[in-house]
Amino acid sequence: MRKNSSWYEKYANLSLCEPYGEVHALTPVTARNNQPSVKVGDYFLHSPYDPEKEAERLANNHFKSGHFHILIGFGLGYLARNLFNKFTDKKDYLLIIEPNLEVFQYALTTIDFEPLIKSNQVGFVVGEKLPELNKYLELYINNYFKEIVIIELPNYSQLYPDLVLKIKNILTETTRDSLLNINTVHFFASDWQQNFMENLFRAIKSKPFLDLLNKLSCPIIIVSAGPSLTKQISLLHTVQNKAFILCAGSAITPLLAAGVRPHAVVSIDGGETNYHIFRELDLNTIPLIYDLVVHRRIVAEHNGPQVVFSSIPTESGLAKWTRHFLRKEIGYLLGGASVANFCIDIACKITSGAICFIGQDFAYTENKSHADNHKNIKNLSGTEIRNNERYFEVKGYFGDTVLTDTPLQAMKRAFEEYILVRRQTGDQRSIINATEGGALIEGAQNMAFKEFIDTYCTLDYSQEISNLFLNEEESENIDWCHYDKIINGERKKLLKIIELCQKANKKIGGIKPGQETIDADVLIYLDKIDKKLQSLLKKDLMHYILGPVAFRAERRFPEQARESRSERCQRILTKSKALYQDIYEASLFTEKCMEELLDKFQALKEINSMK
Structure with missing residues (x-):
């Protein structure tokens, strides 16, 4: 069976992108340990002695669990595979940028990297597609905040200095823009929630x-x-x-x-x-x-x-x-x-x-x-x-x-x-x-x-x-029952969310410190609460105020290197308690906004009834 069959037809017959800077000839070579390698111009993309050993060393030096890894240069995939093999966290992600389409086409026919192609934790940008790269990064960087690692395959700065600089500038600008957006969302979350609720009345x-x-x-x-x-x-x-x-x-x-x-x-x-x-x-x-x-x-x-x-x-x-x-x-x-x-x-x-x-x-x-x-x-x-x-x-x-x-x-x-x-x-x-x-x-x-x-x-x-801006003639009659029903229904849901969060934190509070595992009955109890919360929150009414909650929970309690079983257990419990508390406070705030919105409708209803 052809190597990388799922992508071979996609890339094998593509014409080369317009060359970026000086055009360098591609030369297949064999390393001293008999592994396949490649030269572009006068530069080896991998060690001429032992590509696999070099890749292991680079992966050990650069890989960070739970981070977004950006690899500039794929070559024949030695470093990409070694980074991928270190994945243990569902948040681990690898974005591979290979600016030379000819190198990528050669890799398709030389090595098997089907596991990387099929993984939903690996992405590829092939050829000089900087606008696509910008959009790709925007999709992911918001989820990783400062947890980003940039890795460069040896000699890519020598082969494509302007292109590598452009890529790094895009990374810097996109990261900076994303951090600005994140800070804005966190700062205005409560204001936006309250504004949304109150503006519904005039809307x-x-x-x-x-x-x-x-x-x-x-x-x-x-x-x-x-x-x-x-x-x-x-x-x-x-x-x-x-x-x-x-x-x-x-x-x-x-x-x-x-x-x-x-x-x-x-x-x-x-x-x-x-x-x-x-x-x-x-x-x-x-x-x-x-x-x-x-x-x-x-x-x-x-x-x-x-x-x-x-x-x-x-x-x-x-x-x-x-x-x-x-x-x-x-x-x-x-x-x-x-x-x-x-x-x-x-x-x-x-x-x-x-x-x-x-x-x-x-x-x-x-x-x-x-x-x-x-x-x-x-x-x-x-x-x-x-x-x-x-x-x-x-x-x-x-x-x-x-x-x-x-x-x-x-x-x-x-x-x-x-x-x-x-x-x-x-x-x-x-x-x-x-x-x-x-x-x-x-x-x-x-x-x-x-x-x-x-x-x-x-x-x-x-x-x-x-x-x-001319308005068509509108009826002065407002269907009060429609709004009463929705607002009161949402208030009941919010009160239920508040109750569930209180129950969850009470259960967590009863767990003795120092435990290495969480008892099965506690996990079953919390799982039932989580399912009820997911159902109650699925309409996204608290979109603005809940936006930063999960983000904060993930980053306030990161996994620590070499943490013991009891430390891991305590971290998960503390993280869960903080998450329930944030949802509880967000629900209290939104319920108050709902109450104020209902008061406005009631006041207008009374005024209209006297006309």
Whole structure:
């Protein structure tokens, strides 16, 4: 039978990727111990004496249990197999990156690595497919936090120095972005849960974003709050209704200060800081497009037209629950770390016209954080920049270099990836960066803002813009029974979860310290509780607040090297107790939010009954 038969047809007849740098000839060789090996150019990919022994040594030096291992260079698979053979933890993972397709094709016919191919704990990226690598890493890095090991096959840095550097840069950037996302989720978990629950009340009468799809043909100008907005803001007065002005979050303050009232403002941030930006602004004539997790008081205090959307994928448990509760599909938007990431998705989905963005610096242009008149504007001093490693330079709009940091670069990469996906799916409309400053945005066409206005903003779109937010006549009758039934039903489930967690921790608390094993009756009891909890939690109502719980439990109690049986037993018990306690506290918090939501419905019900 042919070696690696499941993959032979997939890779054996592929043409080589475009060579990266200098092309090196592949030469099969035999090591001193008679094992097959290979040279690429003048470089051996394995030991010329004993490839297997070299691989064992490297695997022993680099392997870490429960970690995500990234191997740059497959060669003939000696090191990959030795790493794989050390797997004992279900979390062990190996991602193999082989940039040379010819080497991989030779390996297919020379050695048997079928076990690696079939394992769900091993992944392959073959050929120079850096965009695919980026997406691959994003899927896994969030689950491993800092538990990542990078291993390089000997001589790959000499053969492919630029490519290896690119791969390492992608690893660094993706890891940095993922850590930023993880920290954000952990910091805002409780706020997002409370915002979601309270915003459901206003979402009942808000227009679903789905109703806006493909309703416009006009250009859309996305206005962000970057420093370069200051020099362009006056030109917005010349646009009037010749384009739809979409305000990205906090850019509302410089816009209003300049006397510009956008056609809509988008808000997604669930933090208190975001609320303070919107507080006391006169926005009732400006439609608000909001995510269900935006700060609850922004939605509650806005009395103008409202459009609601969700940043949770439509097939998730929480999205299905939301549809059932609201009795309507509100629409999903693809976003990122910035409100501007949501704005470009909004723009692409509601119009067939050109998309333009201004104030989208993704950088500290002229050492400023925001445009003039922004509530949080900050000027960076030379001393602060020199003494702070968070700041670094990237390629600028004009081919120069500009100052930026990790959060801004994460937003920019998400922006660029979105544009790339739109192009790959056939969207060839004009996407124009008219910021005239800040960082270069790959995939967008640079154009002066005045030139964009003169080229694209030539027709009057007043009618279609004014029709966009018109609501159909709605009945004032609210089906109170529907909401009462759902809310009270969920409260009963939450109270049951609380009870189960208390029982589980009471059982764990009764186990004597120092035991080497957990009694079978205790395991059976806890297993029954776990099955009941899984059933009660499957609808994902506590999506936001429970998100960090399992993550914390895994990382607070890692397996220790050479731990005794009693130490292992105690670690598992402590970890389980912490997990039950976190679920207990999350359920208490969510039940309180449910109670407050029910009170709002009851108050409105009483008001309506008196009419």
